[in-house]
Every structure is written in C-alpha cells, then in structure tokens.
Amino acid sequence: MTTKITLDIDESLLQKAERWAQQQQLSLSDVISGFLRQLPEANAISQEEHPLAKFAGILSDSEAGELHQAIATEFEQVDTNEW
Template sequence: MTHKQLIQKLEQTSDEGVETGLDSPPPVKAISEHPFAKFIGILSNSEATEIQRAITADCSQIDRTEW
C-alpha cells in the first residue's frame, strides 16, 4: 500500500475505526518476517528487566583509559 493509498483509506475511515486500527498490533506477517522474530517471547519480564538494568549500568559508563 502506498502512502497516498493509506491516507485515502484513513480519510474514508471513521474516527473510531482509526483509533481501533492504531491500537491493534501490526499484522502477523510483518512480525514473522522480522529478523529477530525468532526471539519473541524467550525472556520473562524479570529476565528482560535484569538485562536492561545491566546494560544501563555497564554500558552508560565509559572508561577512556581502557583502550
């Protein structure tokens, strides 16, 4: 679908329909074709939070004398 076609479709859709469409997840095809799709759902929320904390703590600090 081109940009113009999408705009035309949105103009023909009711406000409620647009809001519903924006709240919907992307089509399954788009998700399944993503290169990282095989990793969806492999971490629990607590594991993901732990990884985010580690990245924030370790990657936000730069040791300029290391190299």
C-alpha cells in the first residue's frame, strides 16, 4: 500500500534531489522511500558507538585494498614451526 504525502522542501534542494534521482535512473519517490527504509527501527536497541566507528569509510576502495595488501604481506606471516 502506498500513501501520497506533501512535503515542504527548499526549491534548490528539490532540484538537486531530482537531478540525482535522474542520474540514478530512479524516481524521486524511489529515492525518498529508499532513504526511509534505511532508518533504524523505532524499537531497535541503541548501542554505544564503538570508539573506532568514526574512522569507518575514510579510505577509498583502492586505499583500503593497498592497506589490506600491506597487512597481508608484512604482518600476517606466522611461522607455525615457531610455536
């Protein structure tokens, strides 16, 4: 079931949203619905944010790949005969 709603949105923000939706080949309704689906449930248990959470997403995919490779090459070498 869908429901029509009326929103008061700044004209420039609406134009920006419409352009983005068009670039994504989506309707503005799809964009707004998608955003609203991402909201947490009202009854979701709030957990204290992990201290490292502020660093999530600060690396690009290529930077993350380089870091992963460096870690695999330099730090994840365990000599099982040493134990």
